[in-house]
Amino acid sequence: MSTRTNRWTATRRLRTLLHGDGGMSTAEYAVGTVAAVAFASLLYSVVTGDSIKDALAGLIARGLEGGGV
Template sequence: MYKVVRARLRALVCGVWAARRDSGMVTSEYAMGIVAAVAFAVVLYKVVTSGQVSAELQAIVKRALDARM
């Protein structure tokens, strides 16, 4: 019985330690996430500052400001 309890306890402790070692992101994953976020921000900036989109956004803001209640 002692051996069974000891084996189960070891499995439990080793399992917890393995989960702790694998938790969270490593530096390379953070770097890839930042690169992806910056790339998305650049694409979004280019789209929003393009001529047609910019004109549409200005028209929407102008209509909102000129609206009467």
């Protein structure tokens, strides 16, 4: 290969690496949305669980009593 061809190929590879595809495809958006919904539902179930409610109620009660340990 000539030097000119090598330079053109290297420039094209660098441009592809720097700019990429420019965004996600529809399938990637779908997978990302499903993952976000799964994480949100897991977080919701943890936050609304009894242990969290009890811990928050205890924290508020201690704060109202003057913060004693």
